[in-house]
Structure formats: C-alpha cells, structure tokens
Amino acid sequence: MDNLTLGRHISGQFNAELESIRNQVMVMGGLVEEQLNSAIEVLTSQDLDMANKIIGTDKSVNSMEVAVDEACTRIIAKRQPAASDLRLVMAIIKTITDLERIGDVAARIARTVIENRNKKSPPLVSVENMGRHTVKMLHDVLDAFARMDVDAAFKVYQEDAKVDREYESIIRELMTYMMEDPRSIPQVLNVLWCVRSLERVGDRCQNISEYIIYFVKGKDIRHINHDEVRDLLAK
C-alpha cells in the first residue's frame, strides 16, 4: 500500500485526507463485521435485545456510507487525484456500497429473528456454520483492504465458491425438511431468506476483493473467470 499511494504526494494534506477516508472505511467495515457476527449469533440464541441493537446500528452504518461517499467526491473535486490515487478513491466508493448492503443483511436477519420468536425453527447448525464462514470472509477481505494485499484478496475471491456450495447443500436440507413437514414451510422460508442473504454476503466480499485487485493491479477483473484472474496476478 505505502509504496503505491502514500509518501509521494507533494501535499501532505492530501495524504492525510486519503488516509482519513481509508480509516473511515475500516471503522465502517469493523462495525459491519460486528453486526454480521451478532446477527449469526442471534439466529441461534434468539437474543431479542441483541437483535434490536443490530437493527439500531444499521443507521450508523448508513450514515457512514453517505459520509465516506461525500468525502470521496470532495477529494476528487479538490485534489483531482489521478492514477492509483483515483483508483483508490473509486475502490473505496464501491467498497462502501457493498459494506452497507452487508449491514442490511445483518439487520434483516435480526428482524427475521424478532418476527419469528417463539416459533419452531428448522435446525440451524449448518446455517450458523455458513454464517461464520461469511463473517470470516468479511474479516479477511477487510484485512486485505487495510494492507491492500492482493494475495489475501485473491484468497477471499476464491473462497466464495465454497460458500456457494454450502448454500446449495443447506437449500437441499431445508427443502427436505419442508417436504417432510409442510406445516413448517412459513418458518423454513424465513430461514431460507436468511441463507440466501448470507450467500449474497459472500458475493459482496468477493466484490470487495475485486476492488482491491483493481486498485493494486489497475485492472478491472469483474466478469472474467478465475483462471484469467490467476494469470493476471501471477504477472
């Protein structure tokens, strides 16, 4: 990271501004990670206080998104960044959108738990495992973002396929559960929406890993396949 953007600007103030925005993204990311982690927890603990807290935190995450977005637009207008500075700002603008949506998923899971309290739920062990897996992906991609570490980002990028396989397996499991006990369908559907959202969290972590690779390598790797990405990173 340092040799890419920092320590080479004539304006120390510009450095400080870029650094401040990156810090805000890390704070926002940390909050979203905490939210998602708590959401997976309430899914099994049914802790309604914690569920309400997650929903409350979502407002802070939303405000952070707007604040970072404004800071990015301001820095573009004022500092006219080019090359890797501009790519960094672009990567940040996209990253915060995905982070905000992951926060929405956590809030949605919390709301589902509140709406379905006291109702019989299908077994949630595999959902919890998948949830933990996405929390880990989010943690790792934020870590990769902090260090602008392409290799770490590529690991997260590949991890998404595993989450997709877990997702498929859980869907089959829940489908069997519904077919065996049709009265459980409404409850199972609520769980299904949570599982679907968690699968999307994996996609969003993969998106963030793509922005990191875009920033460092200067190449947009969305919509190209894994092998091509691997070749690019080997260069």
Add this chain to the structure above:
Amino acid sequence: MDNLTLGRHISGQFNAELESIRNQVMVMGGLVEEQLNSAIEVLTSQDLDMANKIIGTDKSVNSMEVAVDEACTRIIAKRQPAASDLRLVMAIIKTITDLERIGDVAARIARTVIENRNKKSPPLVSVENMGRHTVKMLHDVLDAFARMDVDAAFKVYQEDAKVDREYESIIRELMTYMMEDPRSIPQVLNVLWCVRSLERVGDRCQNISEYIIYFVKGKDIRHINHDEVRDLLAK
C-alpha cells in the same frame, strides 16, 4: 439537464465526452430493459431459444459496465470535473452497477427456466404481472435518467412500495401452494427465487431514481424516509 451541465463548458470536447458516456448508459439501459422484458416472457412461454439469447446478452451488458466505468474514471482524471459534472459522473458510476445487476436477474430467470423445463410449474400470472411492473419501473427510471427529470424519478421512487406489496402477496400465494402440494416444493422454490430477484429489481430502480435526484438536487437521499424526500423536492 441541459441547463445543468451542457452548453456551459469552455471545452466543447468535454461536453462531447460527457454526452457520449450518457449515451452509453442509455444503450446499456435499453439492452437491460429488453433482457428483463424477455425474461418475464420466457417465464411463461418457456421459449428456450430466447432464454439462451438472454444469457448470451448478459456478457455484452457486463462489458458495457466495465467500459462505462473506465470512461468515467478517464473523464475524472482528464477533465477534473467539479460540482454538477462530478455529480453526474458519480451518478453514472452507481447507475451502471444497478443496471448490470438487473441484467444478472434477467439471466438468472432465463437459467431457471432452462433448468426447470418440462417440470410442472405453479401458476405464474401474478409473477408475470409483478415482472411487468418492474419492467415498467425500469423503463420509467431510464426515461427519467435521459431527461434528468426529478419528478419522474420520484414517481419511480414511490412505485417500489407497490412492487413490495405485490411481492408479499405472491409469497403468501406460493406458500399456500407448497403447503397444499409438498411435492411441488422444489419447483415453487425456483419460482420464489425469481420473485425475490424481481423484488430486488424494484429496489435497484429506486436506487437509480435516488442517483437522479442526487445529481439534480445535489443531495444524497439514500437512507432518509419518503416524507423527507418529498419535502426536499418541493423546495
């Protein structure tokens, strides 16, 4: 639009570049609208040729997203836009992300139809109606984008609540269908995913209407409620 950005740049070349990017967005939007419209059609017609065509078109949409994104980054680096020009570029960067994802939804629906050919499907009239509704929203928001018309954008913004109500009603309908015939669960789930994706198309059209309002009014209205948005627009 014209009095906001066009005809007041010293550089006629800059105007031409901005105009060219806007045109690319309109072409991309038109293609996505066509894709979504065809996807709703194949849902009932089961026309596999058309389904394959939709999946093929998704690649063009993806390339367009990358091309417009690059053009936006280039114009920022080269022209250092400020004020409403910069807001326009930012609005475009966000708009194309949502358009690309709407294209993904169309491709996903087409894939679902191919995977489930010859299988008994639940009744799809209400899904088709909801689908048509989202196509209309997309059409209207692209129209609002072309003219940068805030009032038209706000109409789309409000329309999303209706799509949400249609969605809730279809979910209840499909749930009853599954409970009455548990063997239908796998097929109904496939339809449920399509319905869920269509509901997200409504959200994405609402997002685009927010970017239009941001561009014209200079105010970020994400995460504030409908009444506040109305007050802002009345000013």
